[in-house]
Amino acid sequence: MNRxxxxxxxxxxIFLFAYMLAVSQQPAMLSTRVLGNFLTDNAFxxxxxxxxxxxxxxxxxxLSVGAxxxxxxxxxxxxxMWLQLHPLIAFAIALIVATGFGAVMGAAIHYLKVxxxxxxxxxxFLARGGAxxxxxxxxxxxxxxxxxxxKSYILLPGGGRFxxxxxxxxxxxxxxxxxxxxxRFGSNVYALGGSETSAALMGVPVARTTISIYALSSFLAGLxxxxxxxxxxxxxxxxxLGVELDAIAAVVIGGTLxxxxxxxxxxxxxxxxxxxxxxxxxxxxxxLSSWWTKIVVGVLLFMFILLQRLVFKAAxxxx
Amino acid sequence: MTDQKPVLEARGIVKIFGQHRALDTVDxxxxxxxxxxxxxxxxAGKSTLIKILTGAYQPxxxxxxxxxxxxxxxxxxxxxxxxxxxxxxxxxLLPNRSVSENLFLGRQPTRFGMVDRKRIDAAAKDLLSRYGxxxxxRAELSEYSVAVQQIVAIARAVELSGKVLVLDExxxxxxxxxxxxxxDVVRTLKAKGLAIIFITHFLDQVFDLADRVTILRNGKxxxxxxxxxxxxxxxxxxxxxxxxxxxxxxxxxxxxxxxxVRVQFQGLSRKGLAPFDLSIHEGEVVxxxxxxxxxxxxxxxxxxGVDTSDTGQITVDGHPVAIRNPAQAVAAGFGxxxxxxxLDGIFGDLxxxxxxxxxxxxxxxxxxxxxxxxxxxxxxxxxEALDIRAANHDMPVKLLSGGNQQKVILARWLxxxxxxxxxxxPTRGIDVGAHAEIVRTINRLREEGLAxxxxxxxxxxVVAYSNRIVVMRDREMVAELDGDAIAPDAIVQAIAGTQxxxx
Numbered sequence: 001m002n003r004x005x006x007x008x009x010x011x012x013x014i015f016l017f018a019y020m021l022a023v024s025q026q027p028a029m030l031s032t033r034v035l036g037n038f039l040t041d042n043a044f045x046x047x048x049x050x051x052x053x054x055x056x057x058x059x060x061x062x063l064s065v066g067a068x069x070x071x072x073x074x075x076x077x078x079x080x081m082w083l084q085l086h087p088l089i090a091f092a093i094a095l096i097v098a099t100g101f102g103a104v105m106g107a108a109i110h111y112l113k114v115x116x117x118x119x120x121x122x123x124x125f126l127a128r129g130g131a132x133x134x135x136x137x138x139x140x141x142x143x144x145x146x147x148x149x150x151k152s153y154i155l156l157p158g159g160g161r162f163x164x165x166x167x168x169x170x171x172x173x174x175x176x177x178x179x180x181x182x183x184r185f186g187s188n189v190y191a192l193g194g195s196e197t198s199a200a201l202m203g204v205p206v207a208r209t210t211i212s213i214y215a216l217s218s219f220l221a222g223l224x225x226x227x228x229x230x231x232x233x234x235x236x237x238x239x240x241l242g243v244e245l246d247a248i249a250a251v252v253i254g255g256t257l258x259x260x261x262x263x264x265x266x267x268x269x270x271x272x273x274x275x276x277x278x279x280x281x282x283x284x285x286x287x288l289s290s291w292w293t294k295i296v297v298g299v300l301l302f303m304f305i306l307l308q309r310l311v312f313k314a315a316x317x318x319x
Numbered sequence: 320m321t322d323q324k325p326v327l328e329a330r331g332i333v334k335i336f337g338q339h340r341a342l343d344t345v346d347x348x349x350x351x352x353x354x355x356x357x358x359x360x361x362x363a364g365k366s367t368l369i370k371i372l373t374g375a376y377q378p379x380x381x382x383x384x385x386x387x388x389x390x391x392x393x394x395x396x397x398x399x400x401x402x403x404x405x406x407x408x409x410x411x412l413l414p415n416r417s418v419s420e421n422l423f424l425g426r427q428p429t430r431f432g433m434v435d436r437k438r439i440d441a442a443a444k445d446l447l448s449r450y451g452x453x454x455x456x457r458a459e460l461s462e463y464s465v466a467v468q469q470i471v472a473i474a475r476a477v478e479l480s481g482k483v484l485v486l487d488e489x490x491x492x493x494x495x496x497x498x499x500x501x502x503d504v505v506r507t508l509k510a511k512g513l514a515i516i517f518i519t520h521f522l523d524q525v526f527d528l529a530d531r532v533t534i535l536r537n538g539k540x541x542x543x544x545x546x547x548x549x550x551x552x553x554x555x556x557x558x559x560x561x562x563x564x565x566x567x568x569x570x571x572x573x574x575x576x577x578x579x580v581r582v583q584f585q586g587l588s589r590k591g592l593a594p595f596d597l598s599i600h601e602g603e604v605v606x607x608x609x610x611x612x613x614x615x616x617x618x619x620x621x622x623x624g625v626d627t628s629d630t631g632q633i634t635v636d637g638h639p640v641a642i643r644n645p646a647q648a649v650a651a652g653f654g655x656x657x658x659x660x661x662l663d664g665i666f667g668d669l670x671x672x673x674x675x676x677x678x679x680x681x682x683x684x685x686x687x688x689x690x691x692x693x694x695x696x697x698x699x700x701x702x703e704a705l706d707i708r709a710a711n712h713d714m715p716v717k718l719l720s721g722g723n724q725q726k727v728i729l730a731r732w733l734x735x736x737x738x739x740x741x742x743x744x745p746t747r748g749i750d751v752g753a754h755a756e757i758v759r760t761i762n763r764l765r766e767e768g769l770a771x772x773x774x775x776x777x778x779x780x781v782v783a784y785s786n787r788i789v790v791m792r793d794r795e796m797v798a799e800l801d802g803d804a805i806a807p808d809a810i811v812q813a814i815a816g817t818q819x820x821x822x
Contacts, residue, residue, distance in 0.1 A: 195414070
C-alpha cells in the first residue's frame with residue numbers, strides 16, 4: 001500500500017471510532033440533524049482548509065487565511081449595506097479582491113524568494129488591518145437574498161438540514177480532489193512539495209504554479225468569508241481569528257505532511273469533521289468547557305506528527 | 320565509432336567568471352553512437368562546459384552547433400527541446416511521486432482536461448521495460464534504490480530529448496553491480512545512436528564505458544583522443560600535467576621507530592560491532608581497509624563518541640578518558656573528518672574563517688570568544704599551511720571545491736592542536752590533483768607527530784600513507800598488516816578472507 005495513504009487511513013479510523021464513542025455516550029448524536037449541522041457549522045473552516053491543503057502540499061504555509069476571511073466578511077457587508085450592491089455582485093468583487101491578494105503574496109514568495117511564512121504573516125496583518133480600517137465595528141447584513149439563502153436547504157430524512165453553505169463546502173472538496181489528483185496543476189503542486197529544484201528542471205512552471213497556489217488559497221479563504229457572512233449575517237474585522245491555525249491542524253490531522261509533497265484533500269475533510277465532532281460532543285455534553293476542543297485537537301495533532309514520523313522513517317526499500 | 324557524425328559541437332567556447340577564465344577556447348564534439356568521457360580535475364572547467372552544453376550557462380565566446388546548425392540555449396529546459404538531456408549525480412526527480420509520474424510530469428496525457436493515469440502507468444511500464452526494468456511504476460520513486468532512480472532519470476531524459484545524453488557523475492553513489500547495470504543501459508542507448516557525454520571521477524569506468532575522452536586542465540582542452548590508444552597513466556598525466564603525485568613506497572614508511580602510544584582503545588564495542596583493541600602511536604597512520612558496510616565508519620563514530628560504546632575503555636597518553644559524546648572527544652584532543660563532508664562536515668553557509676575556528680571556539684567555551692583578529696590570524700595560518708584556495712576567507716565554504724572543503728575541515732581540527740585525528744574517506748569525491756595533496760598532507764601530519772586513523776576505500780592510497788593497516792570484514796577487525804606485509808594484494812586477500820593475516 002502507498003505509505004502516504006496510511007495517515008489518511010488512520011485519520012478515518014480514528015474519526016469512525018471517535019464518532020462511535022460519542023454516539024455511545026450521547027445517542028442523539030447519531031442523527032442527520034447533527035450531521036447537517038456538522039457540515040453547516042464547519043463549512044467556512046473546511047473551505048479554508050482546502051486552500052491550506054494545496055499550500056502545505058507545495059511545501060508552504062498560508063497564515064493569512066483567517067484574516068482574509070475576516071476581511072471578506074467586512075468587505076461583503078460594506079458593499080451590500082453601504083453601497084447597496086446585490087450580494088452576488090458583492091461576493092464576486094470580494095472573491096476577485098481575495099484572489100488578487102493571494103496572487104500578489106504568491107508572486108512575492110516566488111520572485112523575492114521570501115519564505116511563505118513571512119509573506120503570509122505580512123498578508124495576515126494587512127488583511128486584518130484593512131478590515132478594521134473599512135469598519136472597526138460589526139456590520140449586520142440585512143438583505144432578502146441573505147434570508148432566502150439561509151432559509152433554503154434540503155430536508156434530509158430524520159429532520160436534518162443540508163444547507164446551501166454545507167453544499168458549497170462539499171462542492172469545494174469535490175472540485176479540489178479532482179484538481180489535486182487528476183490535473184497537471186495538482187501534479188505540479190506535489191512536485192513543488194517534493195523538490196522545487198527538481199520540479200524546475202523537469203519543466204514545472206514554478207512561478208505560475210506558486211502564484212496559482214496562493215491565489216487559490218486566498219480565493220478559497222474569500223469564499224470561506226462569503227460563507228461566514230451567510231452563516232452569521234454580519235461582517236466584522238475580528239471574524240475568524242486564528243482560523244488559519246485550525247485549518248493547518250485539519251490539514252495535518254488529515255494526513256498531509258507539513259513539509260509538503262505528501263497528502264490528500266480528502267484527508268483534510270476528515271480532519272475538519274474530526275474537529276467538528278469534538279466540538280459537537282462538547283455541546284451535547286454541556287458540562288465540558290469548549291476549550292477542551294483545543295486540547296483534543298492538540299493531542300490529535302501531536303499524535304499525527306508522531307505517526308507521520310514513524311510512517312516515513314520506516315520506508316520500505318525496493319530494488 | 321565507425322560513423323563519425325557530430326551531433327553536438329562546441330567551438331571555441333569561452334566562459335569568464337569575474338577575472339577568471341573558466342573556459343578558454345575549448346572545442347568539444349559529441350558524436351552519434353559514441354560515449355565521450357569528459358575528464359579533468361575540479362576547477363578544470365568540466366562542470367562549466369557541461370553547463371554550457373546543457374544550457375544552464377551561456378558562453379561568453381564561441382558557438383554551439385547541433386547537427387551543424389548554430390543554436391543558443393536559454394536554460395536546460397530549452398536545451399531539452401533541442402534534444403539535449405541531462406542526468407545529474409543527485410537524481411533530480413521527485414522522490415514523493417510515483418515512478419510513472421516522474422517519467423511523464425509536464426507531458427501527462429489528458430482526457431477532458433484530466434490526467435489519464437492508467438495510460439501513464441501503462442506507458443511508463445512499457446518505457447522502463449525497454450531499459451530492462453520491471454518494477455511497479457505506481458510506487459513512489461523514493462522506494463527504489465539510487466540505481467533504479469538513475470535509470471528512471473535516464474529514461475526520462477532520453478524520452479524528452481533523444482539526441483544527446485549528458486551523464487554528470489551518475490555512478491558516484493552506486494555499488495559495483497549497480498554501475499554495471501547502469502552501463503548496460505548506456506551501452507544500449509549508444510547502440511541506438513545517441514551521443515552520450517559521460518563525466519566521472521573513476522578512471523576505470525571511463526576505460527570500461529567510453530570510446531573517446533576529452534581532458535580539460537585549467538580551463539583549456541588538453542586533448543581529445545580515442546581511449547584505445549591510451550592507458551591510465553597517460554590519462555592521469557594529461558589531467559595533472561605531471562606524473563602521479565604520490566608514490567607507492569610502503570616500505571619507506573614502516574620499520575622506523577615508533578613513538579610512544581598516544582591513544583589506546585581496549586575492547587571497544589557496540590551492538591553489531593565486535594570488540595576491538597587498537598593502539599595508535601605518535602607519528603603513526605593507521606589505515607583502515609574494508610568494503611563499504613564492513614564497519615569502518617562505525618569504528619570511527621565509536622572512537623569519536625558519536626555513537627556510545629557498550630564496553631571498553633579509551634586511554635590518551637596513559638590516562639583513561641570517558642568519551643560518550645563528541646564534545647568529550649574534542650576535549651580529549653580528538654578530531655574527526657566525517658565521510659559525508661557536505662552533510663556532517665562543513666557549515667556550508669558559514670565562511671571559511673568561521674569553519675576553521677569553530678572547533679577551537681567550541682573547545683574554549685562560551686565565555687572566551689576568539690576576537691576577530693585572532694580568527695583572521697588562525698584562518699590565515701592554516702589556510703596557508705594547508706594551501707586552502709579560496710578567493711577570501713569570508714566567502715561561504717560551500718562555494719569551495721570538495722578538496723578545499725576537506726582541507727578546511729582538516730584545518731578546523733588542526734587548530735585545536737589535536738593528539739589524534741580520525742579521517743573517514745578524506746579523498747572521496749575529490750579530483751585527482753587535490754587527492755594527491757590530501758595524501759601529502761596526511762603524510763606531513765604524520766611526520767609532525769600526529770596519530771592518525773584513516774579510512775579509505777582506495778587501496779593504493781591507504782598503502783601510500785599507512786604505517787599499519789587494519790582490515791575490516793563483517794563488522795570486525797580481521798587482520799592487521801604491518802611493515803612489508805602492506806601491499807594492495809595482501810589487503811585484497813585479507814578483505815576477501817582468503818588468507819589469514821600474519822600476526
